[in-house]
């Protein structure tokens with residue numbers, strides 16, 4: 030990363046760190062990843078809603094109390110990792126910045142703000158230099174779909190991208206994961222189960238992503254995020270993206286079927302070699318054993334698994350490829366990506 034702006038870094042190391050939304054699916058994963066990666070942490074403060082008052086969470090052998098978030102929560106904090114939704118981010122991220130913290134936010138609140146970097150370190154780490162206190166972590170499906178595509182895009186521009194997602198319960202938070210387990214148990218027990226978190230029966234079903242549909246485009250909010258964020262992260266406003274986002278009864282990792290159309294003809298072997306060397310990606314592409322990326326094998330992994338790399342036979346010009354990816358979106362799709370960004374801010 031070019032060191033043109035030394036002020037983009039944290040003001041001290043080890044930084045005082047706050048996690049906002051520490052009790053949630055992403056918050057708990059942030060704690061795990063900070064510990065796993067030996068991220069330097071001075072003071073650590075954990076915040077959630079008043080519902081979590083009195084809870085503790087373990088970190089490096091200590092039980093840390095969860096505090097109720099408030100206007101005065103950020104005094105002395107250098108790094109604030111937000112994973113508590115857009116409303117909380119809009120209300121409190123500016124408060125944290127005024128108190129001197131750098132905010133890395135997992136919600137969609139600031140992602141499309143032109144003054145806010147939207148960063149995947151493997152793709153556009155240089156964008157971090159321009160931050161004004163807030164850095165946005167991208168949408169999980171976008172991170173998992175496009176990180177393996179970046180080396181291809183750099184070599185042979187992708188002019189059109191078609192994605193179909195298979196998104197896990199974890200993308201809708203800890204309560205949705207619990208609902209998938211409970212509805213599956215109810216199914217086997219022969220009990221009825223009324224969905225509370227998600228709009229439809231989840232066990233042994235799949236449905237269109239549970240975000241609102243834009244009446245003009247017919248695309249839901251998740252699909253719109255993937256389109257807009259891909260353009261911003263690749264810094265390519267012209268890239269054409271079509272996407273269908275589907276929620277599937279998988280606990281933790283997302284999968285995406287991808288078709289890319291490049292400016293020039295592309296050989297599947299060339300793409301395989303580029304992806305094999307791509308940071309943050311691992312080839313799982315064993316045709317003999319019919320072994321390709323799977324959510325269960327992506328679960329708990331830092332790498333995005335990539336396979337089924339083949340020519341798209343519907344494009345006889347040779348410009349198009351198809352592939353399939355799976356990635357743990359609580360890790361690379363959220364907490365890991367946020368901690369990787371934080372590592373780049375260390376002085």
Ligand SMILES: NC(=O)c1ccc[n+]([C@@H]2O[C@H](COP(=O)([O-])OP(=O)(O)OC[C@H]3O[C@@H](n4cnc5c(N)ncnc54)[C@H](OP(=O)(O)O)[C@@H]3O)[C@@H](O)[C@H]2O)c1
Nearest residue numbers: 050052053054055077078081112113114135136202203363
């Ligand atoms: N899950 C993912 O894979 C993923 C991926 C990328 C981005 N994100 C984004 O990350 C954020 C968190 O997602 P999640 O999946 O971790 O959700 P979650 O499991 O539902 O957790 C939400 C967290 O926010 C806290 N919270 C809710 N209301 C609050 C309030 N008024 N004040 C303070 N804290 C409050 C909750 O605290 P309580 O426990 O006290 O309610 C909990 O810690 C969301 O913006 C989501 O869009 C999630």
